[in-house]
Amino acid sequence: MIVATTADVTTFNEYQSTQETGELDTIDLLFPALMTEQPDYQLHPPSFAPRLATSWEFSSNNRTLTFHLRPDARWSDGVPVTADDVRFTFQAQKDARVGSLGMEMKDFIRDVEVVDPHTVRFNFTRVYPYQLMDANDGHIVPAHAWGKVPFEKWHTTDFEKILVTGGPFRLAAHTPQQTIILERDPGYWGSPRPNLDRLVLRVVPDMASQLEQLFAGQLNVVQAVSPQEADRVQANRDLNLVEFPSRMWGMVGWNNRLPMFADRRVRKALSLGINRKSLVDTVFRGHATLSAGPVLSSTWAYNRTLPQLSYDPVQAAQLLAQAGWRDSNGDGILDRDGKPFAFDLLYPASNTLRRQMALLIQADLARLGIKVRPIQMEFTSLIARTEAGDFDATIWVWVDATKVDLTSTWSTPSPSQGTNNFIGYSNPDVDRLIAAAREEPDYTRAKVLLDRIQELIVADQPATFLYESKLLVATSRKLRGADFNAAGLFFNVDEWYWGT
Numbered sequence: 001m002i003v004a005t006t007a008d009v010t011t012f013n014e015y016q017s018t019q020e021t022g023e024l025d026t027i028d029l030l031f032p033a034l035m036t037e038q039p040d041y042q043l044h045p046p047s048f049a050p051r052l053a054t055s056w057e058f059s060s061n062n063r064t065l066t067f068h069l070r071p072d073a074r075w076s077d078g079v080p081v082t083a084d085d086v087r088f089t090f091q092a093q094k095d096a097r098v099g100s101l102g103m104e105m106k107d108f109i110r111d112v113e114v115v116d117p118h119t120v121r122f123n124f125t126r127v128y129p130y131q132l133m134d135a136n137d138g139h140i141v142p143a144h145a146w147g148k149v150p151f152e153k154w155h156t157t158d159f160e161k162i163l164v165t166g167g168p169f170r171l172a173a174h175t176p177q178q179t180i181i182l183e184r185d186p187g188y189w190g191s192p193r194p195n196l197d198r199l200v201l202r203v204v205p206d207m208a209s210q211l212e213q214l215f216a217g218q219l220n221v222v223q224a225v226s227p228q229e230a231d232r233v234q235a236n237r238d239l240n241l242v243e244f245p246s247r248m249w250g251m252v253g254w255n256n257r258l259p260m261f262a263d264r265r266v267r268k269a270l271s272l273g274i275n276r277k278s279l280v281d282t283v284f285r286g287h288a289t290l291s292a293g294p295v296l297s298s299t300w301a302y303n304r305t306l307p308q309l310s311y312d313p314v315q316a317a318q319l320l321a322q323a324g325w326r327d328s329n330g331d332g333i334l335d336r337d338g339k340p341f342a343f344d345l346l347y348p349a350s351n352t353l354r355r356q357m358a359l360l361i362q363a364d365l366a367r368l369g370i371k372v373r374p375i376q377m378e379f380t381s382l383i384a385r386t387e388a389g390d391f392d393a394t395i396w397v398w399v400d401a402t403k404v405d406l407t408s409t410w411s412t413p414s415p416s417q418g419t420n421n422f423i424g425y426s427n428p429d430v431d432r433l434i435a436a437a438r439e440e441p442d443y444t445r446a447k448v449l450l451d452r453i454q455e456l457i458v459a460d461q462p463a464t465f466l467y468e469s470k471l472l473v474a475t476s477r478k479l480r481g482a483d484f485n486a487a488g489l490f491f492n493v494d495e496w497y498w499g500t
Helices: 021-030 083-094 131-136 151-156 207-215 227-234 264-273 276-284 313-322 352-366 379-387 428-439 443-460
Strands: 002-005 035-037 048-050 053-058 064-069 109-116 119-124 169-175 179-184 198-203 239-254 288-290 342-348 371-377 393-399 463-476
Touching: 002 207, 021 169, 021 179, 035 131, 048 053, 048 131, 064 083, 064 131, 083 109, 083 119, 119 131, 207 227, 207 352, 227 239, 227 463, 239 264, 239 352, 264 313, 264 352, 264 443, 264 463, 276 288, 276 352, 276 463, 342 352, 342 379, 352 371, 352 393, 371 379, 379 393, 428 443
Parallel strands: 002 198, 342 371, 342 393
Antiparallel strands: 035 048, 053 064, 064 119, 109 119, 169 179, 179 198, 239 393, 239 463, 288 463
């Protein structure tokens, strides 16, 4: 099976990763997790099915969680997967020298103890709704192989050279920027074992090229069909098009550290000055909905009373004037303190949808007297720029985790901990409420806090919330057994097979 991917992996070690979705999908095929998360997060935090762990139970006070591991699990080099690997993985996740993104998910786990080779115990400092999810977060890595590398050297180590895996597939070959070839691991201990002999991930950065290769029979799965191409795929008798709600939402991220974006009146004016509904309708053609805030509307934690900002260029102009932006020299561009309101809007060069958005945003804001310079960038360079804070604004897409923890993306960035809050948003009230929501043991009470957090963030408009997209996956009509859903493209890849 040949599947298109827009970018090559930068590492096979999840705890070096920037958490890019395609990279994590690949890692999930190669490494085991304790459990498999189920796509049932709409009404409550998600449930789990067995994977490396066959069963688990909490202590009577819910402070201890014990997992029982499969005794037949093996790494690709034949070494047993044991509780020592689970404890070693936790140590890597928590170690500041590794500095993995998402390490805050282990904040309330005091330690992990080995009871016996196939029993491991997580000890928590408090009771809260996401204990099971936090224990499961991240894939288990091999202590006997990777434990030889000191944590302070993980940043500079090429783990592909010492790759030992334990998933349904193992790495057969990797040609950088071209292909990642995975083969079924004959020693895989899970059930069911994959039907496919090989899974080829072909790097095709350009979405239009992906589709042309699909039509030519050179690809079997394209996981992000452009809405503009949906009708064309549906008309092809050799292809299937599958549509389902995603966990993906898009925004314009304003660099809140910059003087031009520091005033929330300005940020609100920008949101009011962009015709978001027209943008979403034009670009997505019915395959996306308007976003209202920082939590997906398909999750249990979404605040359904959030207001949708309507297109209102008159109010936008008033807010800009209140913030001191006026056209003082008659050149058609707003200015303040002698500086024009002009900025670069970055987006990935391979993404034609975001190029369309950039041009529509440019046109909308030009009517307010704001000069927007759309700039396309190679994806890895774009990530580097945003992580360094070296940008004005960017069209960005998040794929939300099913755990509703807003710490990494919306809490004030901490210099000592990894963060996804690259826009530099900071609100002490939001920080306080996020911390309280994380510690609330009852998710129904946590929702009250989360509702207020969403209200505060929407009032601040640190970003312009644009859309929640649906996923359009195109496949060969002969692909059988695939259950595509928001849990991930390869949710049940073990069951994929070729039909006639």
